[in-house]
Amino acid sequence: MAAAGAARELTQNPLQKTWEPYDNGLPAGHSAQRGVCMTNCPTLIVMVGLPARGKTYISKKLTRYLNWIGVPTKEFNVGQYRRDLVKKYKSFEFFLPDNEEGLKIRKQCALAALNDVRQYLSEENGHVAVFDATNTTRERRETIYKFGEENGYKTFFVESVCVDPEVIAANIVQVKLGSPDYVDCSNDEATEDFMKRIECYKNSYETLDETLDKDLSYIKIMDVGRSYLVNRVMDHIQSRIVYYLMNIHVTPRSIYLCRHGESELNLKGRIGGDPGLSVRGKEFAKSLAQFINEQNIKDLKVWTSQMKRTIQTAEALGVPYEQWKVLNEIDAGVCEEMTYEEIQENYPLEFALRDQDKYRYRYPKGESYEDLVQRLEPVIMELERQENVLVICHQAVMRCLLAYFLDKPAEQLPYLKCPLHTVLKLTPVAYGCKVESIFLNVEAVNTHRDKPENVEISRPTEDALVTVPAHQ
């Protein structure tokens, strides 16, 4: 914090192009950069619910989302701790309420997990920890809440309540039959054992109560999102978490991601701009139309950016589509419409900085991948709400969206392979996403530039350009 009165001098960070104050040439305790959310004290999210209510599904999804928007988050699955400790799962009897040995081990696992939570949040700069366990008794939740208070965490409970036997049966099929616990069982044996496991918890289950738990912060999700009870949202991150949880669903569907057809500038190895499709790009558009027809997708929504090349591609489909400005390609600022050779020629320092940290690097008067993620967040939110969607976008944009669905970290995101004329079909399955890559058999230039070996600012031109893909 600066002394009042004397304004500190500002210097521009060469990588991110942000202005920071400095003292005697060194960055001072500088102003906060607003990521998508500012979390002052760490948040402990505590899942609550009987087995097979979607707690782990929610934990993993929420963790993926928060990490993608830039909030360091980690999930801690107590069942996993138990599997690590008790090598072989025998039967539901482990979970009987009067099984002293079982209770002892389970408590030990919960404490081990909480200890790791503490390390993550207090020592490893984690912002959010998701504590994934049944936590079905008020007593257990008390213990965890106290743990949170002692360590200066804000605690937020997420309970999933579901009585629909069809939903529970479907959950068991999706994620329990394939669990390590049941690796040697038939499906029927596994299902029977798991149903008895659920029974072990039912008698002692104390759902979050509007009166008894009125001072806690929580969201109770009922019937897979039909209704929600939200209590005492305390801050920005909890508000965002609630909004996210209220928008996700489990209806089966697929998301199709692809880029526009090859453009005139792609052919010349130039980045950005607002060019039209090349001859092959138009071919691709027709192939895409055929592909989409053959897929016979129910109620498909089609989204494009506001750049000519994605719209031209969509036009060939002959169906309504929505244009989103936020799907526009990354703004390369002063480097717009340049080849990589020209960037190296005119901005060798910038070119090197970009290779050093491609995620955070912001083009002069342009954007970074980090900026892209922030502007794409509403797209992700709406994709979660929707069912079958085809998104026709751009290389950097598609990398960001793909990283969200495939849980790729920031370091890998800018190097994900998203070639032209290739559709990625993403289908949620179990706790993740199945990806099918379909090349539509129309040749196109390669626009993927790998990270070169030498990223130093003093590197020779040849080292800088060694990974540039061929072009006209």
Place this chain on the structure above:
Amino acid sequence: MKDCHQPAKVCMTNCPTLIVMVGLPARGKTYISKKLTRYLNWIGVPTKEFNVGQYRRDLVKKYKSFEFFLPDNEEGLKIRKQCALAALNDVRQYLSEENGHVAVFDATNTTRERRETIYKFGEENGYKTFFVESVCVDPEVIAANIVQVKLGSPDYVDCSNDEATEDFMKRIECYKNSYETLDETLDKDLSYIKIMDVGRSYLVNRVMDHIQSRIVYYLMNIHVTPRSIYLCRHGESELNLKGRIGGDPGLSVRGKEFAKSLAQFINEQNIKDLKVWTSQMKRTIQTAEALGVPYEQWKVLNEIDAGVCEEMTYEEIQENYPLEFALRDQDKYRYRYPKGESYEDLVQRLEPVIMELERQENVLVICHQAVMRCLLAYFLDKPAEQLPYLKCPLHTVLKLTPVAYGCKVESIFLNVEAVNTHRDKPENVGVNRSREEALRTVPTHL
């Protein structure tokens, strides 16, 4: 062929939405109606509110007493039903004939029977119905509401505060016996949000589409804690002096003076827990630095991107892009600079700022001319046509304080001279106008 290639606004509403308020008097229904309407219009969703009490005041010229609302007052019931139907008729006209997207039906709607009627009306007309109920039993909150918005109502113009309060409490009693709150079981097939204790908790049921999801998110983020929002621009910049737009310049000498004056002003205001936000452009950050307190930089607060016109004077824009310059004057809100942005784009990118401002309490936002116009239009409910012409001069702080159903504005000029950067809409906006006509309203500069 159906024209669906619309650039997506923030939300696509396929069929109109009818929002139905529910709750006893003095539970904040009109406050919520007006605020929600203001927000939806600002983000580009044509919305209008229909306050049945207003229809009643128009029909029954003089309000006598709470007895009008007694459940056995035949005459009263007849008039009230008539007003509700008149309002619903106007709703129908707005949504089905006037291209409205959302109508907010503001009345008590406290019986299941009344809500049934409205729901059927919605179904018949192809509207999606979403209920917003406000439930509150805290007598302090209710008393505060009465003071804020009832004592000054036209109904009580000839009464003392005590008389008004006493009558209004009896009015509330008239509704209590027949009040049927939205019920988790009986109303399980309806789409609604039940707001409890001014936002302490919420029950949300069957959110059907994007716009309902946005409405829920908004309602869950607003609060009524008293606070003030301070809006100002960066201090005068080097490019301001030269009449140039955009860029990323530093402060001029006078701009630095302003920053110091701002620091002094903020200190004198003695604001509790003030948050300070800037853009990521040098001139706002320099201004914040003078305050000597922590501040947060938001990229989305950056000034409108003037694309190819960045760092030009208006004279140079007229010289190089006379057609663009004229188009901008024809529709300044929707006009997008080549390779740049429009005010319409700005609003979309500022929406998270508005959402966070709603969550926060005391905040100072140091931003830019176009950005400040957008934020101000939200708080003062200015329509798109007026937004790009709102006056936001340099070195002037606007202090906004929520009061009753709106916002009080205090304008404080901090006594450091600066250039004027406000260009009024010229008379001639035709594309073949003369250079002189185009530049007539350009403010003076170096």
